[in-house]
Amino acid sequence: MPPPALVIDIGNSRIKWGRLDEGGRLVGSMATTIGDQASWGMILDRLAMGGILEVSVASVNPPAAERLGETLRGRGIGPIRWYRSAADVPVRHGLEAPGRTGADRALAVLAAVSGKGHSGPGIVVQCGTAITVERIGPDGGWQGGAIGIGLSLASRALHAGTAQLPDFASLLSEIEPPAWGASTRPAMTAGIVWGAVGTIRELIARLSEGTDPPPWVVWTGGDASGLAPLVGGRLTEVEPDLVLIGLSIARTTPVTSR
Ligand SMILES: Nc1ncnc2c1ncn2[C@@H]1O[C@H](COP(=O)(O)OP(=O)(O)OP(=O)(O)O)[C@@H](O)[C@H]1O
Ligand SMILES: CC(C)(CO)[C@@H](O)C(=O)NCCC(=O)O
The missing domain is CATH 3.30.420.40 (ATPase, nucleotide binding domain)
Structure with a gap:
């Protein structure tokens, strides 16, 4: 069984944080405002309790993602799997430019179709x-x-x-x-x-x-x-955690399967 993992959704207003159990199910989540960088260390320490872990991060906010990546690397947390656009998400679609379409949109669709x-x-x-x-x-x-x-x-x-x-x-x-x-x-x-x-x-x-x-x-x-x-x-x-659930599905589904 894989070790517990973290899933993180970086939006424009808030960051949503979740923890997956050994079976890959979301077992806890919370949200912080995007400017509240001072709390990241504490949140990661709490979520990573018991050993971490692999991390999947969705972002529609590149500057915040850059800062979070530095924080994760600084704490030795990883490997990090990034979902920066719909092109990184294993969802079947008819988009013209998946590389310029929001990862959060794609992950929410993936969760609704495959998860729900x-x-x-x-x-x-x-x-x-x-x-x-x-x-x-x-x-x-x-x-x-x-x-x-x-x-x-x-x-x-x-x-x-x-x-x-x-x-x-x-x-x-x-x-x-x-x-x-x-x-x-x-x-x-x-x-x-x-x-x-x-x-x-x-x-x-x-x-x-x-x-x-x-x-x-x-x-x-x-x-x-x-x-x-x-x-x-x-x-x-x-479903408040739809994007985090999408991340939990995406991490075990190859992007080529769409
Ligand atoms: N504690 C909170 N802090 C900030 N916004 C909140 C809070 N609770 C509810 N909201 C509402 O959530 C909305 C922002 O939603 P959400 O956090 O899903 O957006 P986001 O972080 O920009 O994510 P995305 O970019 O993925 O939409 C705001 O319009 C606000 O009214
Ligand atoms: C539309 C938002 C802001 C919703 O969070 C995000 O998905 C985004 O920045 N998308 C990029 C453009 C697009 O999805 O077509």
């Missing part, structure tokens, strides 16, 4: 810094998707591009957002959250066109558990 065992047409929605909606065809092949703006980034963009709009750290709460606001905060919450809901609904409808049976839908990303119930629709499956 979905077959036939499907959709994967990631609600992170960006919102991505992927189309999986009737033959299980990934056909590409759509990339839109995520909730936090939309708030930051409105703040950066205007003189008077603030930036809100957190837009989702237990309470359903208002449809409109009588002051700036609820007005921005309404525009950003319901705007994202409308975007995702429209994309799911368009990506479902001509599919029979209707597609399965799997969600992931920091805002998925908040946005999925607002979007509604048929069975809503949210």
